[in-house]
Amino acid sequence: MNKNYYAILMAGGVGSRFWPVSTTDFPKQFHDMLGTGETLIQRTFSRLSKSIPAENIFILTNERYNDLVLSQLPEAQQRQVITEPAMRNTAPCILYASMKIQKENPDAVMVVAPSDHWIENEDAFIANLEQCFQACTKTDILMTLGIQPTFPNTGYGYIQYEKEQNAIKKVAQFTEKPDYTTAKDFLSKGNYLWNAGIFIWSASSIVAAFANLQKEMTALFKKGQSLYNTDQENDFIQSNYPLAENISIDYAILEKAENVYVLPATFDWNDLGTWGSLYDKLDKTPANNAVVNARVLTEDASGNMIRTSNDKIVVVDGLNDYIIVDKEEVLLIYPKKKEQDIKKVLKNVKDTYGEQYG
Numbered sequence: 346m347n348k349n350y351y352a353i354l355m356a357g358g359v360g361s362r363f364w365p366v367s368t369t370d371f372p373k374q375f376h377d378m379l380g381t382g383e384t385l386i387q388r389t390f391s392r393l394s395k396s397i398p399a400e401n402i403f404i405l406t407n408e409r410y411n412d413l414v415l416s417q418l419p420e421a422q423q424r425q426v427i428t429e430p431a432m433r434n435t436a437p438c439i440l441y442a443s444m445k446i447q448k449e450n451p452d453a454v455m456v457v458a459p460s461d462h463w464i465e466n467e468d469a470f471i472a473n474l475e476q477c478f479q480a481c482t483k484t485d486i487l488m489t490l491g492i493q494p495t496f497p498n499t500g501y502g503y504i505q506y507e508k509e510q511n512a513i514k515k516v517a518q519f520t521e522k523p524d525y526t527t528a529k530d531f532l533s534k535g536n537y538l539w540n541a542g543i544f545i546w547s548a549s550s551i552v553a554a555f556a557n558l559q560k561e562m563t564a565l566f567k568k569g570q571s572l573y574n575t576d577q578e579n580d581f582i583q584s585n586y587p588l589a590e591n592i593s594i595d596y597a598i599l600e601k602a603e604n605v606y607v608l609p610a611t612f613d614w615n616d617l618g619t620w621g622s623l624y625d626k627l628d629k630t631p632a633n634n635a636v637v638n639a640r641v642l643t644e645d646a647s648g649n650m651i652r653t654s655n656d657k658i659v660v661v662d663g664l665n666d667y668i669i670v671d672k673e674e675v676l677l678i679y680p681k682k683k684e685q686d687i688k689k690v691l692k693n694v695k696d697t698y699g700e701q702y703g
Contacts, residue, residue: 346396346397346398347396347397347398347478348398348401348450349450349452349453349454349482350396350397350398350401350453350454350455350478351397351401351402351403351446351450351453351454351455351456351548352393352397352401352402352403352455352456352457352458353403353404353405353427353439353442353443353446353455353456353457353458354386354389354390354393354402354403354404354405354458354459354460355405355435355438355457355458355459355460355542356374356386356404356405356406356410356414356460356461357405357406357407357410357429357432357438358372358373358374358461359372360372360373360374360461361687361688361691361703362618362619362620362684362685362687362688363376363378363619363620363623363687364677364687364688364690364691364703365670365672365675365677365702366378366652366654366670366672368702368703369703370409371413372410373385373461373617374386374389374460374461375410375413375417378461378617378623378637379463379623379626379627379637380627380637380638384417385460385461385462385463385617386404386414386417386418386460386461387417387418389458389459389460389461389462390402390404390418390420390421390460392464392467392470392471393456393458394420395467395471396471396474396475397456399420399421400422400425401453402421402425403425403426403427403442403445403446404418404421404425404426404427404460405427405429405438405439405442406426406427406428406429407428407429407432408428408429408430410428411426411428414426424574427441427442427445429586430582430583430586430587431586431587432591433586433587433589433590433591433592434591434592434593435593435594435595436555436559436562436589436590436592436593436594436596436597436598437562437566437586437589437590437591437592439457439551439594440551440552440555440559440562440563440566441566441582441586443455443548443551443552443555444548444552444566444567444570444573445573445574445578446548447548447549447552448570448573448574449574450548451548451549452547453547453548454478454481454482454545454546454547454548455545455546455547455548455551456474456477456478456543456544456545457543457544457545457594458542458543458544459541459542459543459616461616461617462541462614462615462616462617463614463615463616463617463626464612464613464614465612465613465614466611466612466613467612469610469611469612470610470612472611473490473608473610473611473612474490474545476512476513476608477490477513477545477608478545480513480606480608481545481546481547481550482547485547485549485550485553485604486546486550486604486605486606487544487546487550487551487554487598487599487602487604487605487606488513488544488545488546488605488606488607488608489504489516489540489541489543489544489545489599489605489606489607489608490541490543490545490607490608490610491504491506491538491539491540491541491607491608491609491610492538492539492540492541492610492614493538493539493609493610494528494531494532494537494538494539496532497525497528497529497531497532498528498539499522499523499524499525499528500522500618501522501539501540501616502519502520502521502522502539502540502595503519503520503523503528503531503537503538503539503540504516504518504519504520504537504538504539504540504607505517505518505519505520505531505534505536505537506536506537506538506607506609507536508536512608512609513606513607513608514606514607514608514609515605515606516599516605516606516607517536518600519540519595519599519600538607538609538610539614540595541610541614541616542616544594544599550604551598554598554602554604555597555598557602558597558598558601558602559590559597559598561590562589562590562597565585565588565589566585566589568581568585569581569582569585619684619685619687620650620668620670620681620684620687621650621668621681621684623635623650624648624650624681627650630643632646632647633647633648634646634647634648634649634650634651634661635649635650635651636651636652637651637652637653638652638653638654638655638656638657639651639652639653639656639657639658639659639671640656640657640658640659641658641659641660641661642658642659642660642661643660643661643662644661644662644663645662645663646661646662646663646664646665647665647666648665648666648667648681649661649664649665649666649667649668649669649681650667650668650669650670650681651669651670652669652670652671653670653671653672654671654672654673657671659671664678666680666681666682667679667680667681668680668681668684674702675694675702677690691703
C-alpha cells in the first residue's frame with residue numbers, strides 16, 4: 346500500500362433532509378441508513394482503506410462529533426480526527442487539513458470525499474482513484490471524479506469538460522444546480538458530468554492553488570504552520586479558524602483554477618441526499634415499498650419509504666409514495682414528492698416544540 350496516499354473524509358454535515366433520523370446531535374453519516382449493519386462513515390472508511398493506509402485517512406468534522414467519530418471508527422487515532430471549531434464551509438477545512446498532511450508528508454497525494462455517499466462497485470471506484478492518484482503524483486493538476494448523468498437531475502452541480510481523446514479531461518466549467526431545461530440540454534451535449542464532490546490532488550498542488558487564489562486564507566493558516574501536528578495546534582486553530590472566510594472549495598478554488606481536470610467515473614454513485622434517493626437504492630417488497638428496520642403489512646400501498654428504529658410492526662393501507670419514519674418521539678408521514686421541504690418542516694417543529702427535536 347502506498348504510504349503517500351491520504352484521504353480527507355468530510356463528515357461535518359447535519360443531513361437535515363433525513364430528519365427525523367438525522368439530527369444535529371447525531372447526523373446521517375453516523376447512522377446505518379441502508380440497514381446493512383454498517384454506518385455510512387464506516388462503509389466509506391472501509392472502502393478507502395482498500396487503497397489508502399488506514400492511518401492516513403483523516404476525518405474532518407465538527408468538534409461536537411469528535412467522540413462519535415472515534416467510537417464508530419476504532420481503527421482511527423485522535424490525530425486523524427480534524428475538528429472545526431466553527432462552520433466555515435469546505436475551503437478553510439480542506440486548506441487546514443492539506444497543510445497538516447503536507448507537513449507530515451510533503452509527497453502526499455490525497456482524495457477528499459464525502460463520508461455519506463453510496464458507491465456500489467467499490468473495485469471500480471478504487472481503480473478510478475488509483476488512476477487519479479497516478480496523474481496527480483506526476484503533474485500539477487487538481488482533479489475531480491465526475492459521474493455519468495443518467496437523467497436531467499436538477500439537484501446536482503454539473504461539470505463540463507473539453508471533448509478530447511484522453512481518459513482524463515480538462516474541465517471547461519462548473520455549473521451550479523441548473524433548472525430542468527438546462528439539465529436536459531447538458532445531457533444532450535454529451536460532455537457534462539454530475540459533480541460528486543470527490544476531489545484528488547497532491548498536497549503541494551492544492552496548497553499552491555490556495556496561495557495563488559486565496560491569499561488571505563493562506564496567510565491566516567500559514568501563521569500556524571510551525572504548530573501543526575504539535576500540542577500547540579489546537580489553541581491556534583480555536584483562535585484563528587473562526588476568522589476564515591465562509592466559502593466552498595468550488596467557489597474558492599475549482600471555478601477559478603486553470604489546472605482542473607476530471608475523470609468520468611465508471612462506478613454507480615448516489616449522494617443519499619434525501620429519503621427518495623435512499624428509497625431508490627434499497628431493495629423493494631413485492632408491493633414496491635422500501636423498508637428498513639421494520640416489519641410491514643401493507644394493503645393498497647406502494648412506493649413508500651418505511652423506516653423504524655426498532656423493528657416495529659407498521660400497517661399501511663391506502664398510502665402511496667410517502668415517507669414514513671418513526672423515531673422515538675417523532676413520527677414523520679410525508680409525501681415523497683415534497684421531500685425537499687423537510688428542512689422547512691424541521692424548522693417548524695423546532696420553532697413550535699423546541700430545538701431538542703432537531
